[in-house]
Amino acid sequence: MTDALPTSEGFVPPSRFAVPGRIAVSNRAAATWQRATVLEIRAETPAVSTFRLKVPEWQGHLPGQHLMLRLTAEDGYVAQRHYSIASAPDGSGEIELTLDHVPGGEVSGHLHTVARVGDTVEVRGPLSGFFAWPGDRPALLLGAGSGVVPLMSMVRHHRAAGLDLPLRLVVSARTRQDLIYAAEYAEETTAVLTRTEGRLNAAHLAPFLGADGQPEGGWEAYVCGSNGFAEHASRLLVAGGQPVDRIRIERFG
DSSP: OOOOOOSSSSOOOOOSSSOOOSOOOOOGGGGSOEEEEEEEEEEEETTEEEEEEEOTTOOOOOTTOEEEEEEEOTTSOEEEEEEEOOSOOOSSSEEEEEEEOOTTOHHHHHHHHTOOTTOEEEEEEEEOSTTOOOSOSOEEEEEEGGGHHHHHHHHHHHHHTTOOSOEEEEEEESSGGGOTTGGGOOTTEEEEEHHHHOSOOHHHHHHHHSTTTOOTTOOEEEEEEEHHHHHHHHHHHHHTTOOGGGEEEEEEO
8 A cells, every 4th residue: 555644744544453454445636636725714623624625526435535635836837646535435526635834834834824825725535445434334434633633534424324333532632722624523422631640551541442332243443543643542552452454544644
């Protein structure tokens, strides 16, 4: 696997901790650069904003997939980055990306400080089926910081499609002010605020991994965040009894 987590300005390949997914995504449009128009920019936290894009030829995506975004300067200089898709698939041709403003980041810096509604960028995707969740199995989602972005696509899909399958989200942030999508969270979400509660630990996951917390057939676990969070959270899952081959990890660095 060479494509990777796109929620940060830098990225690394997906972890081999999980067996690559059973989802095969084949879409010629995903290999073609398309012009996308910025429809809306809204702040999620002081350092994070969501960018809603209109992509006329968008062929749809699975929750958890990402795309590549490209900017081209007047002198021909090109910068491109991978970013997770935050929105649920809805067939509208509109998608959302939620980006950290990374210090010194060429792409995120431009989008946060220069881009305006009506501007255009280029996108290519959707990419990768490794981290995708089509809603076919109970899902336990663990994210930290902007690692919650692809997981929120899954939560939104779960709600919009009215799925009966169990889904739980555990999201970690320093403070409530740093909690991306805070206003959207409902009963399926547990927030861990590390400044007051400490780091994510076994007690936070115990309600979902114990004998009474497991749905029939067990969970498909998705972990997304920094290198440190991904390693820590995956170890907690394994220690709690989650099968290694049912943990999917994406990380950024």
